[in-house]
Amino acid sequence: xxxxxxxxxxxxxxxxxxxxxxxxxxxxxxxxxxxxxxxxxxxxxxxxxxxxxxxxxxxxxxxxxxxxxxxxxxxxxxxxxxxxxxxxxxxxxxxxxxxxxxxxxxxxxxxxxxxxxxxxxxxxxx
Numbered sequence: 266x267x268x269x270x271x272x273x274x275x276x277x278x279x280x281x282x283x284x285x286x287x288x289x290x291x292x293x294x295x296x297x298x299x300x301x302x303x304x305x306x307x308x309x310x311x312x313x314x315x316x317x318x319x320x321x322x323x324x325x326x327x328x329x330x331x332x333x334x335x336x337x338x339x340x341x342x343x344x345x346x347x348x349x350x351x352x353x354x355x356x357x358x359x360x361x362x363x364x365x366x367x368x369x370x371x372x373x374x375x376x377x378x379x380x381x382x383x384x385x386x387x388x389x390x391x
């Protein structure tokens with residue numbers, strides 16, 4: 266399982282890099298969806314249930330964000346991000362294992378905060 270997890274994380278990272286090369290937020294989000302699916306599988310292979318739970322929340326968030334971007338409903342991005350931050354904190358508490366479980370939660374909160382913005386540069390920084 267460890268070797269499979271490393272293969273998945275490499276593929277996820279490659280797709281993440283491809284997503285960062287996009288100039289439109291909609292395309293960036295599409296590649297992030299695929300990258301996140303692989304990253305969630307990576308966490309599952311390692312038994313990191315907090316990380317996998319957070320990534321599953323991110324998948325739902327990204328699909329919702331993609332649909333909102335596609336329909337130009339940009340004003341709802343802030344609400345979607347705030348709701349997802351709250352759900353992330355709840356899932357992180359429910360799946361808490363050790364102090365290291367805080368890292369996926371903090372990373373996701375920073376990431377979700379950046380996704381509130383329509384400016385692609387701010388999104389990429391997050």
